[in-house]
Amino acid sequence: MGCEVEFGIYVEENMILLQTESTSYVIAVSDGYPGNLYYGERLEGFPSRDSLRESEYSYLKGNNGEKCTFMDGFPFEYGVTGTGDFKSSCLEVISSGFTGCELKYKDHRIYKGKNKKSGLPTAYGNEEDTMTLALILEDTAGLVEITLFYSIFRGMDVIVKSADVRNISGAPIKLGKVLSSSVEFGYDGQDIITLNGSWAREHIAERRPIGYGRVSAASTRGISSHQENPFIAIVSGNATETEGEAFGTALIYSGNFLAEVERTQHDTLRAVIGINPYGFEWTLEDGEIFESPEAVLVWSSEGIGEMSRRFHDYIREHLIRSGYLYKDRPVIINNWEATYFDFNEDKLLEIARRAKDVGIEMLVMDDGWFGKRYDDTTSLGDWKPNPERLPDGVKGLKEKINAIGLDLGIWFEPEMVSPDSNLYRAHPDWALQIPGREPALARTQYVLDITRKEVREYIYESVASILRESDIRYVKWDMNRPLTDIGSRVTRPGEIYHRYILGLYELMDRLTTEFPDLLLENCSSGGGRFDMGMLCYSPQIWCSDNTDAVARLDIQEGTTLVYPPSAMGAHVSVCPNHLVGRTTDLRTRGYVALAGTFGYELDITKVSDEDMEIVREQVSDYKRFGHLVREGDYYRLASAGSVLCSAGNPVKGGRIGRSYAWSFVSKDKSEVLLTYIQKTGEANVRPEIIKLAGIDRSKRYRLDDGRSYTGDELMNIGFVTDRQRGDGSGSIYHFTAEEV
Numbered sequence: 001m002g003c004e005v006e007f008g009i010y011v012e013e014n015m016i017l018l019q020t021e022s023t024s025y026v027i028a029v030s031d032g033y034p035g036n037l038y039y040g041e042r043l044e045g046f047p048s049r050d051s052l053r054e055s056e057y058s059y060l061k062g063n064n065g066e067k068c069t070f071m072d073g074f075p076f077e078y079g080v081t082g083t084g085d086f087k088s089s090c091l092e093v094i095s096s097g098f099t100g101c102e103l104k105y106k107d108h109r110i111y112k113g114k115n116k117k118s119g120l121p122t123a124y125g126n127e128e129d130t131m132t133l134a135l136i137l138e139d140t141a142g143l144v145e146i147t148l149f150y151s152i153f154r155g156m157d158v159i160v161k162s163a164d165v166r167n168i169s170g171a172p173i174k175l176g177k178v179l180s181s182s183v184e185f186g187y188d189g190q191d192i193i194t195l196n197g198s199w200a201r202e203h204i205a206e207r208r209p210i211g212y213g214r215v216s217a218a219s220t221r222g223i224s225s226h227q228e229n230p231f232i233a234i235v236s237g238n239a240t241e242t243e244g245e246a247f248g249t250a251l252i253y254s255g256n257f258l259a260e261v262e263r264t265q266h267d268t269l270r271a272v273i274g275i276n277p278y279g280f281e282w283t284l285e286d287g288e289i290f291e292s293p294e295a296v297l298v299w300s301s302e303g304i305g306e307m308s309r310r311f312h313d314y315i316r317e318h319l320i321r322s323g324y325l326y327k328d329r330p331v332i333i334n335n336w337e338a339t340y341f342d343f344n345e346d347k348l349l350e351i352a353r354r355a356k357d358v359g360i361e362m363l364v365m366d367d368g369w370f371g372k373r374y375d376d377t378t379s380l381g382d383w384k385p386n387p388e389r390l391p392d393g394v395k396g397l398k399e400k401i402n403a404i405g406l407d408l409g410i411w412f413e414p415e416m417v418s419p420d421s422n423l424y425r426a427h428p429d430w431a432l433q434i435p436g437r438e439p440a441l442a443r444t445q446y447v448l449d450i451t452r453k454e455v456r457e458y459i460y461e462s463v464a465s466i467l468r469e470s471d472i473r474y475v476k477w478d479m480n481r482p483l484t485d486i487g488s489r490v491t492r493p494g495e496i497y498h499r500y501i502l503g504l505y506e507l508m509d510r511l512t513t514e515f516p517d518l519l520l521e522n523c524s525s526g527g528g529r530f531d532m533g534m535l536c537y538s539p540q541i542w543c544s545d546n547t548d549a550v551a552r553l554d555i556q557e558g559t560t561l562v563y564p565p566s567a568m569g570a571h572v573s574v575c576p577n578h579l580v581g582r583t584t585d586l587r588t589r590g591y592v593a594l595a596g597t598f599g600y601e602l603d604i605t606k607v608s609d610e611d612m613e614i615v616r617e618q619v620s621d622y623k624r625f626g627h628l629v630r631e632g633d634y635y636r637l638a639s640a641g642s643v644l645c646s647a648g649n650p651v652k653g654g655r656i657g658r659s660y661a662w663s664f665v666s667k668d669k670s671e672v673l674l675t676y677i678q679k680t681g682e683a684n685v686r687p688e689i690i691k692l693a694g695i696d697r698s699k700r701y702r703l704d705d706g707r708s709y710t711g712d713e714l715m716n717i718g719f720v721t722d723r724q725r726g727d728g729s730g731s732i733y734h735f736t737a738e739e740v
């Protein structure tokens with residue numbers, strides 16, 4: 001059939017085969033119904049149709065049975081509600097009060113390059129290396145036409161899927177649910193992995209067996225949320241970091257989502273992902289199209305670690321647009337934990353002077369520089385510098401900071417309004433609210449109705465005018481509460497959640513277009529909006545308000561399940577840690593921050609001269625090793641808290657050891673940065689041996705101190721780490737390959 005090794009999309013009678021580097025995805029049409037025949041390790045040709053079990057469905061042509069049996073059992077490529085598919089569906093169409101439709105194959109197109117979406121961030125790919133299948137389905141009663149998109153990227157084991165719904169009925173219809181992707185697998189004892197948590201405890205990986213019925217990760221908070229991340233993995237029951245099968249799917253979206261797995265009566269699994277139908281009711285006029293966000297699918301037959309690396313590569317190569325992606329980003333010091341709301345220009349200049357001494361390159365002025373913002377009860381929306389704090393405005397401060405030799409970055413929380421603000425007094429109706437009901441306050445603030453154009457215009461100019469006037473090249477865009485009181489003066493209630501996110505993306509798009517050199521860091525009380533949607537605009541997202549290095553080990557480890565470490569905002573902060581109260585060695589704090597964007601978040605004017613020398617070394621480590629974090633392959637090697645598994649220890653549920661270890665390996669395998677951190681000190685234990693992964697077995701690797709090892713020794717016997725003393729103590733090891 002001529003597709004044995006080639007990347008591409010192939011068609012044989014009633015079947016379509018998508019071949020990525022090492023995976024295959026097969027769609028088969030059965031009596032007009034597109035079914036999901038296979039997704040997994042690469043097949044070297046079209047499979048038989050047997051696994052569709054067509055002969056078991058009595059409705060199929062030639063049988064006289066009933067349609068319902070067929071609809072209930074067939075692995076639909078895009079399941080719909082109302083006509084007999086009782087499993088987690090993708091689509092719910094309501095016309096003249098009736099719910100239900102039935103989709104049959106109409107046509108397909110295969111083309112080079114990648115489809116675009118209006119108003120939604122998408123994966124990108126050039127014509128050379130990207131192919132897209134558009135599979136067109138039509139409702140048998142003529143309500144809707146659906147286009148399912150599937151894009152594959154040369155060199156990547158990733159499939160990007162989405163759905164467009166066009167109303168062809170001649171009258172308005174309502175959409176109650178439009179998901180982005182559905183995939184089916186046979187049940188074989190797999191586990192589900194999700195990323196769960198809360199504020200300051202984001203993205204903790206949880207692994208559990210899949211029972212009958214539905215299990216989901218979801219958000220109804222209007223943001224992708226701290227609590228559950230728009231991602232799920234289905235992994236074989238014995239999968240470890242290095243072995244076993246792992247399927248992962250994530251959504252390029254920043255609002256309400258649903259990612260659900262259903263184990264059915266016949267022991268199959270259906271995994272769907274898309275916009276959460278909660279609060280969603282979209283009116284589609286005749287001829288109009290609704291576009292779903294894109295879902296990203298990854299399959300690995302080489303364990304959970306490889307699934308993560310495939311996500312990382314894809315996010316870096318086909319999602320993040322920022323010019324800073326692979327660049328040496330400025331070493332930042334942020335004044336939030338140094339001063340909170342208690343600062344003025346003199347204090348910021350004092351911080352900048354001391355920071356300059358050790359090579360820090362940018363001061364980020366956090367919350368409190370505008371209006372009368374002396375605490376968090378006031379002034380959001382009044383984006384004018386407070387003259388009592390900044391006598392010469394942002395521009396004046398920027399000039400003074402520049403004169404010291406640093407650059408200035410700035411914090412905004414543009415989507416919000418304080419009830420005590422000039423903005424709210426002038427436009428109380430600009431806050432989301434339900435008529436007759438006082439909106440719920442959170443952190444003494446309301447959410448602005450950015451579904452409205454004039455509100456977006458105000459927000460945009462508030463931010464952009466300061467960037468223009470003061471030539472600012474770094475913005476931290478914060479968002480500190482969930483959406484409630486879903487009411488708008490202009491937008492239909494069932495459309496507010498999604499139109500809010502479209503409004504947000506419009507703002508992000510405008511900002512990064514007008515300021516192409518802007519380093520945009522997203523933030524939502526830490527990692528409340530850590531998702532692929534935001535990564536399309538910002539190469540980094542503040543990972544958590546919890547800056548405690550030991551707590552960060554689990555938070556960052558979970559985050560790396562999907563997202564590349566270089567996207568994780570991570571700073572060294574003061575001890576005892578403000579949230580946790582723990583004291584951790586300054587060097588360890590540096591190692592943990594080095595696994596992300598790296599920076600500082602403490603009052604450096606109070607750091608002792610002795611510690612300043614350590615800070616100086618840390619900054620120079622970042623300069624030496626930052627490229628490995630940004631460009632290299634990431635391996636989780638040991639974990640003390642996670643449900644993931646450690647390399648070399650394929651115990652189901654993972655080794656709950658006493659340490660964390662991870663490594664960054666350059667793509668050409670010539671350099672390795674290994675980090676080892678002991679979580680808790682113990683008596684009478686030997687220093688641990690960590691087996692390296694992903695390096696070249698045939699090379700010798702020399703440590704910076706001169707010791708040298710063969711690659712196969714480091715992988716098979718392992719590396720004996722240094723003895724540690726105390727909780728949260730650790731070391732880093734830098735290896736360089738030399739030819740044997």
Ligand code: DGJ
Nearest residue numbers: 336366367523525526545
């Ligand atoms: C929440 C952020 O995550 C913090 O880093 C800080 O910017 C505060 N907001 C400021 O209000």
